[in-house]
Amino acid sequence: MLTASKLTKQFTGLLAVNEVDVAVEAGSVHGIIGPNGAGKTTLFNLISGLLPPTSGSLTLDGRDITAAAPYERTRLGVARTFQNIRMFSDMTVIENVMTGMHTRLEYSGVAALFRLPAFRRGERAAKERATELLEFVNLAGKARSRSGDLSYGDQRRLEIARALAGDPRLLLLDEPAAGMNPTETRDLATLLRQVGQRDITLLLVEHNMGFVMDLCDRITVLNFGRKIAEGTPRQVRDDPSVIEAYLGTKVAERLAKAHGA
Amino acid sequence: MLSQQLVNGLVLGSTYALFALGFTLIFGVLRVINLTYGFYFSIGAFVALTAARSFGANIWVALPLGAIAAGLVAVVADWILLTRLRRAKAGELSSLMVTLGAVLALYSLMAVFIGTDIQRFPFGFVDNSAIEFSGIRISLVQMLIIGTTLVLVALLFVLLQRTKLGLMIRALAENEDAARLMGINVGLTVAAVSFLSGMLGGAAGVLIGLNFNAIQPFMGEHMMLRGFAVIIIGGLGDIRGALIAGVLLGVLEVLTAGYISSNAKEAVAFTILVLTLWFRPVGLFGRAQAKRA
Amino acid sequence: QETVTVGAIEILSGPSAAYGTAIKGGLELALDEINAAGGVLGGKKIALIIEDSAGNKDQAVNAARKLVGRDKVPVVIGPTLSNEMFAVGPVTNERKVVTVGTSTTAKGITEIGPFIFRTSLPESDVVPVTLKTAKDKFGVKKIAMMYANDDAFSKSGFDSMKAAAEQLGFEIATIETFGSKDSDFSAQLTKIKGLNVDAITISALVEPISGVVLQARQLGIPASVRFIGGNGANSPKLGEIAGGAADGLLVGSPWFIAKKGETNEKFVADYKKRNGKDPDQFAAQAYDTMYIVAKAIDTAGAADSDKIREALYKTDFNGVMGPFSFTQGRDPASNEGVVVLAMKNGRFEILE
Amino acid sequence: MAEWLDDFLFTYENLVHALGVHGLLALSMYCVMAVGQLSLGQAAFMGIGAYTGALLTLNLGLPFWLVLPLSALAPALVALVIGGPTLRLSGVYLAISTIALGEVLRVLYINAEWLTGGALGLSGIPRKADLWLIYLLLLIGVVAFWAVGRSKIGRAMEAMREDEAVAGVMGVNLPRYKLGALIVSSMIAGLAGCLSSHSNSFIGPNEYGFEMAVTILSFALLGGIGTPVAPVIGAIILTALPEVLRPLQDFRLVFNGLIIVIAVLFLPRGVIPFRLRRAP
Amino acid sequence: MSALLEVTGLHLGYGRTTAVKGIDLSVPVGGVVCLIGANGAGKTTTMRGLAGLLKPTAGSIRFEGADITGTAAHRIARLGIRQVPEGRQVFAEMTVDENLHLGGLQAPDSAEFAKRRDLVLERFPRLRERLSQQAGLLSGGEQQMLAMGRALMGAPRLLLLDEPSMGLAPLFVEEIFRIIGDLKREGTTILLVEQNAQAALEIADYAYVLESGVITLHGPGPEIADNPRVAAAYLGGH
């Protein structure tokens, strides 16, 4: 569904992403892992259009989106969350989610101005859908709170709900489980599995290996901006270069124990 | 004539830079569009003027006196106007508004008590003579302005980039809570910055008032527009930028008035500003915010 | 005891308050004298309501409306600036309230309407006298002209100057402009220095003029190059600020502080006692205007705008500025009182 | 009684005009600030509207119903031209660069004497801006912003205000919204300019510079930008204050300033700090 | 062991909402104490209160026996209480080196300062590579290391760590816990908030469980880890 070829991003004096090729299968859960500073978030920024690539190209369903603006990609079905949470803090929780539906609300400015039926229908449906999503991420009780006042973990879940609100076909999640305890992480995994069942392709950056191994169909490993390995969770887990650069022997062993050799 | 015009431009540019130093400090470092800055400029000039008149102070007494007085005013003004807003994390715009109200009150108060007539330092307050070499004339006051500007730029640059205080000031500008966690006394450091920029403003007021012989409560207000242009062209908070932008503007204005048309002089500052921002949206030396997606 | 209320609109706050304050001083001095001498209309005192415009045309109009609509004054004195008058005039004129400008010298002021008068001589009456004197007495032929191009007063003063200069056959070497808030004129003056002119004319308010004059000397324009000023130069401030640098500057004036005559000497002394500083022409014009208005009320026999208007046309007054009457166009009738002053040692003296 | 009323209306007519016109200017400010832009160009747009309107009336004698929309159109064209380059700027850089527009236009008005009368300005503009018209436009403006503000457009605008990049990721077409806001705001400012020149009979080149720009900005800052009425209230307060304080004479500007200071210190988000709820 | 930090009846809140409702906790000298709890339980709030960034509405905080309730944050920092805040809070516009400098502002002399800096750079070699880069442009994990390094530059007596392993690669998580272990061995007292409860409880001498602003359970680390309720709620057990 999404293909990056020879994607490169150079910052002054630093190749953050270096000729990376990734192909994300439609309907799959694809993980990106790698040490801190490997270029994962940068890759996400390139995919969502927040940064222009230095070279290389991106296609979504065969359509070249290398130069498309962020909002155009959103329209094409790309949504994301942020590693450093970025809420519209002054808005209420439900308003945040409804903002995520921007591209899905079809009524015109004129309809809004004159409160035409199209507007009312749209808004009513949007609100229902937003409430549903909040229930889905367990924040229904806080729908009317100011979102900046939520705790860290709550804000993370709100971000996921906001990203889902646009009915994306490709959802990029940047460390969704950061700041969650194992139980919360497990619930999140359940939630993401449900998301995955809705025909949404997931591209996931995460350092919680149990979580990644559980969820992902395929994993790409980056190090110093380069792709160093790719494959099924098991292949990646056993790859010596990955163990050396990223996992460490202890984690690798633990993973092997937990998920069978 | 060209060389004389270049000297004229250099002098004018130095006054712009001198005015802009404290402005860029308070604006760029404390992240506040502090409109009271123009008032520090005026009050510095007036304190020096009063000193010169009432006990015949000479420039070497009147200048520091004016500067220190303006510095103190700045500390008090900042404390009254901005601590509360800072604590409430109220943001740039409410600071702008509060200083807007304050500056209206302050200028008007000053005008009520001092009147709005222009005044000047007593004749003979400084040696008014000019030196002349190969047809170029420059007065001693003008040389003093150029000299002071250069010295202050150097001092400030070192202070901000090379000293502990400078480091603390910059830290605080960025993230107050984190600065506190580093053991930085935020209130004191803010006061130090205010004092510094007030002093710079006051000193500029004395020297520029002396050069143009036009001291008036609203003199600071007239400088503000150019001041904005200079600190934006130079890049907010950047001392070198203020110097270069100030001199650049001064020289170009003079050349425009001298060789193109004096009608166009007024438009120079903002034309340069637009051109600069076209190529560098954060000014010559400004840095884009290090914010990552 | 009844009073007759007269309104005035002047700049009492903000950057240009110096002008309004001088005018206020002149008006109040005259008012005290008039009331002490028994007032008008057989013993009625005049009450003067002075409203502040802060130099802002909107506030000037608000003030005018308040004076006319609430205080019901039959006469408004002021406002201070020509710009303000262009906004205020149509309002008072519509209500048929007599409006007398004391300091509005721009072209077209009295053309606003039949109720708009002014006691200040327009520049077009004064400037030719000055320029002619410069030509006849000092043989000035080649001039550079300077003016502040961003305010109506300076601009219209310059227009008069240019017309007069062309008529007198001067050679105009260059025309240089500056902003009325500017303080640096070195570029223009350096250019002028290279043109070897006999004199420099300047139309602006006194603040920039002082700066121009000082910087001209600093840049080495010799004292033999005279400045010729418009109305704005006619202020004791000029000498205070520019000192000896202004020596030789010529300016035409309907009034002069050292003018001989008992009326004027008394005015200068009383003004100084009351306000703690020397009067300038704005004060003098205001002083006379208060008398002219009071007399017109007396002549009219009632505090009625229409009648006062009729009475003003018949004004025949001899005050500190000299004999005064209005033309049919409601401007001062003659410029005979105009004297040419020259600056010497920081003070104006009548040019003999 | 009728006469009393007549006098009363006469006394405050200009003030009431100014309140309405300033209300419109506040709305135009709201419009840009609502998408997170800080513009000091509104005074310049107002000036373009004022001069366009005055010139059309004085020189061509066009009827007012035609002059008014043309006066909104002229600044919109300018906004369209400068919109592209300025969109790349943000925060104070944007604000200060928009001052440039006002300053450059000021120099233009002063120098294009044959057209604009230079420093003498244009006088004798007939008074055609009826009160009801001003207030009708203001009402329409507020209601329209309110209605649109409570839709997805309002949410998108608030999102841009809080975090532009993320708003883009939510699918908000940033350039279009920014340019749209600038154009709409310039049109409102142009209307206000035309209305003011046709109620003042005189306009001059210095009225649309930095000072006016800051005044317009302060409407929104004092009032708040949570709802479209807030800046209008700010405009009303700031316009009426000098008149209310008239009895204080010399000290009136001092108190005017102090009142602003106190208001902001205690209500840093504006006198009307509420925000529009954007969920039904 | 005597208590370095002693908290009794602490209440903290934001405006009208109270987020921490009267907690008691005690951190012994040289000990590692762990605070766990669900999202929104009030852990960060507690940490901010201890650092002086939030003024307690009731209760008291004693450090080395002295009452420091309501003391300004910069004074608390100078007493040797250093925090690695949630969300890292590095000085984004400044370089990595400048950030470290700021951490070490209170170092008594330049020799001591240099020593601390060397130590920190040894612990985090990654930071040495990035010394002159603007901190805001570092990757998430790099920033976390910087925040930790910055706090260590203050040679803390009490280190408050708010989720130090968040966003770190597994190797680094190990590394962080190893460093915590080292620090503990070197005698630094640590109060640790962690979501990685398993690892945290392993290293902690004592642990508190915070739920909706109140402490519902406390005891030695292993004991808490074995508590079935804790296992279900925080350790991902069933």
Ligand SMILES: Nc1ncnc2c1ncn2[C@@H]1O[C@H](COP(=O)(O)OP(=O)(O)OP(=O)(O)O)[C@@H](O)[C@H]1O
């Ligand atoms: N805007 C930028 N300018 C300069 N350097 C940058 C910028 N953004 C990122 N970098 C650098 O690029 C590298 C990759 O950063 P990135 O955020 O993509 O890492 P990451 O893989 O997401 O790491 P983590 O797991 O810690 O979040 C880092 O070394 C970072 O310092």
Ligand SMILES: Nc1ncnc2c1ncn2[C@@H]1O[C@H](COP(=O)(O)OP(=O)(O)OP(=O)(O)O)[C@@H](O)[C@H]1O
């Ligand atoms: N600035 C704030 N204003 C108002 N309420 C707040 C603020 N910050 C936090 N809260 C509220 O205080 C409570 C405790 O939040 P806190 O951040 O301390 O939780 P936490 O335990 O650190 O959670 P997490 O694991 O998600 O970081 C939450 O209900 C949160 O919504």
Ligand SMILES: [Mg+2]
């Ligand atoms: Mg990352």
Ligand SMILES: [Mg+2]
């Ligand atoms: Mg927390």
